[in-house]
Amino acid sequence: MKYVYSIVILLLVVGCTKDFEEINTNSNSPVTVQPSLLLRQVIYDYGEQMSYEGFTAGNLLGQYSTALDFNLFDRHDLKSPQLGGNPWPIFYQNLRDNEIILNLSQENTAFAVYEGPARIMKAYMAAALTDLFGDVPYSEAFKGDTETVTPVYDSQESIYMDEGGILDNLAKGIAAMENYTGTISLEGDILFNGDLAGWIRFANSLKIKFLVRISAKVDVAAQLQTILSEGNFIDENSENAIFNFTDGEPNNFRLARLRIGDFNNYVLSETMDEILTDLNDPRIERLYRPLGNTTTNEFNGLLNGIDASTGVSVADYSLLGAIFRENTGLLDANFMTSMETHFLLAEAAQKGLITGDTETLYNTGVTQAFAYWQVEIPETYLSAEGALSNGNALENIITQKWISNMINGYEGWVEYRRTGFPQLKTISASLNNNLIPIRMPYPSEEEALNSVNYAAAASQTDGNSINVPVWWDK
DSSP: HHHHHHHHHHHHHHHHHHHHHHHOOTTOOOSOOOOOHHHHHHHHHHHHHHHHIIIIIIHHHHHHHEEESSOOHHHHHTOOOOOOOOOOHHHHHHHHHHHHHHHHHHHHHHGGGGGGHHHHOOOOHHHHHHHHSSSSOOOTOOOOOOOOSSEEEOOOOHHHHTTHHHHHHHHHHHHHTOOOOOOOOSSOTTTTTTTTHHHHHHHHHHHHHHHHHHHTOOOHHHHHHHHHHHOOOOOOOOOOOEOOOOTTTSSSOOOGGGGGHTTTEEOOOOOOOHHHTTTOOHHHHHHHHSSSSSOOOOOOOOOSSOOOOOOOOGSSSOOGGGGGGGTGGGOOEEEEOOHHHHHHHHHHTTTTSSOOOHHHHHHHHHHHHHHTTTTOOOOTEEEEETTTTOOHHHHHHHHHHHHHHTHHHHHHHHHHHHOOOOOOOTTTOOOOOOOOOOOOOOOOOOOHHHHSHHHEEEEEEEOTTTTOOTOOOO
C-alpha cells in the first residue's frame, strides 16, 4: 500500500511541476514594457517637465521674466532652485527610459521601427543635458541595473563627437528609418503620429542646431551645406516637432496649475521689455499683460534679481500673458521648430558657413515666429525696426531667435552663452559677483551618490563653478 501512496505522491509532484512556469505566468501581464508606451511617456514627460523647467528657471537665466519672490535662483545662486531649477533628474529619468526603447529595438526585430526615434531622442536630450552642465555621465549612464550606479563623467566633446554620441546617434537614427522595410508602424508617437519622414526632418534640423552650436570648435561648413542642399529639414510650422497642451488638466501647461500667488511671482523682465519696445513688437501683448496700475495698456518690466529689501508691487509690473494660464491650449511643448531652424541657417549664412541668402532665411524665421505665437506680423516690421539691416545683423538673428524661444528659456540662455546675444543685463542683487552664469552646477546629490566621479568633474570646473565655460563656448 505504501508503494501505491508513493506513486500517487510522485504523480502529484510531477503534475504540479509540469508546465509550472506557463501555468503561473499571467498571460495578460507582459514581462517587458511595450516600446510604444515608453515612447509616449518619454516624449510627454520630458516635454511637459522641461517646458515648465525652461519657463520658470530657464526664463530667469535667459532674462525673459523676473521673479518677485526674492528668488535666489534669479539672483544666480543656482544651487537654490525654487519652482524649477533642477533639471538633472528629468534628463536622467527620461534618458534611462529611452535607453530601454533603444535596447528593445535592437533585441527584437518586431520593435525595429523604434530604433530611429529612440536614437534621435537620445541625441536631443543628451545635447540639452551637456549644454547646461558640460561634462556629464553618459557612456556608463542609464545602465544602473546591469553595470554601474556610479558612472564616469564624459567630456562634452566626446558626447558630441564620439561613436554613440549626439551627432552619431542622429546619423544612425536617420539611417535606421531610411532603411526600415518592416510593416509594423510606429506607435506612441505624439510628435509625428508615426510618420518616420517627420522624424527624419526633425533629426536634420537637430543636426543643423548642434553643428552650429559647436561651430567655434569644429569645421562644420560642409555638413551644414549638405543638409541645406538636400532640404529635408523642418521647413514649415506644420512640420514642427511639438505636442499641444490643453486648456484644462491634466494635460495643460503646468504653470497654469500653480496657485495664483505663485503664478503672479513671474513678471516681464526689463531686458525683454526694452527689446520688444525698441522693436515696436506686438508680441508683447501675447506674452505679457499690461501692468495693473495703468489705464492705457502700458507694459513695464523689472530688472532680474531683486533682493528682499526691494519694495515691489505686482500691480506695477506686467504679468505673464493669458496664454500661459487661462488659454494654454494655444501652447506647445516645443522640441524643434521651423522658425528656429531658419534662424540657425541665417546665422550660418551670415558667418559664411553655408551659401544661402541670410535675409531671406531671417525673414522666414521671423514670419514663422509671429505665426507660431499667433500674432499678426506688422506690414512694415521686416523693413523697419525688425529688419535684418537695422543694426548688427548677427545680433538681430540671435535676438529674434531668443524672443521666439520664450517657451524654452534654457535655450535662450544657452544661445546667449554661445553668442553673447541678446545683451543680457547685470542683475539687481547678484549672488555671483555680478557675473551671468555660463553653466549649471552639478546637483548636491551627485556629490553624495557618485562622489569619486563627481570630484573628478568638479576639479575640471573650478570646484563646480557656474562661471567655467563648457567645451563649445569659445
